[in-house]
Amino acid sequence: MANKKSNPPKMMVPNWNLFIGLVKFTLCAIIMAFGYLLLEDDINEWINRKPLPIGDINKRSSTSDEDDWNKTVNGIHLRSGLHADPNLQVIIGACTSCHSSKLITQNKATREGWKQMIRWMQKTQNLGDLGKSEPVILDYLAKYYAPKEEGRRQNIDVEAIEWYVLDLEE
């Protein structure tokens, strides 16, 4: 049933398709290289995505003031809510992708206690191996989020109470 006549006659013409293809490819490569140069940082960052610091999204995307980003008040790095430290970025990178830093700042433990929490997250919550960062992270946590000596039951925190007048019938 096949119609042999439909086969085009073979001719010795230069392969324009191949030539045009090559030109297109080169142009694309140049454009991409340009694009990469322009967006290099963001692309790299996107590939090795670091977890975002917590805080206000709008501020995060609009701010251009570098200092704002690293602002520290009373030893607390405002953006992340974590204690300021030269190694802070390691902790932000490793510990704030799944949950906010509030889970860290609420807790207090010894170095061993923090290690146990990390092992628990590794065993049950998909936390990966922290490699060389682990001792850095543990030192940081044990330094700033250590348990305080307390009795079996604390006094009511009288200083923290907002006293108000309650009018009652005599």
Add this chain to the structure above:
Amino acid sequence: MDSEQSRSRRTFIKSSSIASLAMMLGTPIIYGSNLSSGDSIIGEAITEWFDLPGKSSELTVLNDRPINAETPAHLLNDDLTPNDLFFVRNNGIPPNKVDVSIWTVSIEGESAKNKKAYTIADLKSKFKTHTLNLTLECGGNGRSEYNPPAKGNQWSIGAVGCAAWTGVLLKDVLADVGIKSNAVYIGYYGEDTHLSGDPDKDPISRGVPISKALEPESMIAWSMNGQDLPQLNGYPLRLVFGGYPASCSGKWLSKIVIRDQVHDGQKMSGKSYRIPCDPVAPGAKVVDEDMCIIERMPVKSLITYPKTGALIKQGTRLPIQGHAWTSADQITAVDYSIDFGVNWMACKVSPAKNKYQWQRFEAEVEIPKVGYYEVWAKATDSDGNSQPIILPGWNPKGYLNNACHRIAVKVK
């Protein structure tokens, strides 16, 4: 050191452009917090404002990712806790798109005689609808007081609430599917997702012994206080078990398994929702094998009026009000003390409409002289159990703190 610092600085600044990129691409960054202009720093905490969907801004937010928020005691004075004031304990990310018309819950498992799936409309038409007032309390409520500190969200006193839940009895649905005689446990699965984004991992999948599942107060509920469940409390369907840690009451419920063994889902093992089988000294190391699953919750109470910090005039009578709850049949007494436990006086206690509803107590307190006072409340239940004044037994994850509630009052 310097270059190290500036490098990390750069990384930090650059992550801002990633945030905007992520937003442009529509990657959801949910539940971002808004620092208000009046940012203040108290101790180590940054005071931030959060918009939790369907929730009052008066809740105390312990964590915004995942969302965990508790209710200040004085906002729990209603007999039924309003939906926007009901605490939130999320382990993962709630589903964000819910189509109620196609939502189903399937019942299966080794000890189920059949496998059946029900839409919410099926549940409403096939089974009798019930409304019960049930108290839910997080097993970790009160954790913040333990010493040495216990791990997890540092709940103070407000991870508790009582609502009117409308739905069907779990026992009716389980009977429709058929329960084999070897059934020992039920487990639940919900449609929330794990924080790591891993779709194959459950944030939480717990359950209760079959005897608890068959109690006449154990429910599959679609409504809370006459409204749809709040998104953060399990919309559109959840389990409700009064008297057990609230983590048993699975939210965004899509599957129940009838098990021939103790359910082994996420957060059923290790130290999660477990306490040492035998009491241990504070700070003791306990191996996982020596930890037992928490079942019944202990007797407890809260003073919900007045708010702590009242300044009152000498010669006035101070009315106090609150709620007491237990996993036993009922609360039999609530006593208060204004002299640090030396003398105790009885409060009037109202009966509950059904088991596991919290019960209102009230009293008129006469304070003889000027000075600083604390009002303490202590409930007793029909099992004869009462509340400790200091902390109950320490445990590694800080569960079951039912120490009596204290408020401060000054008389001038």
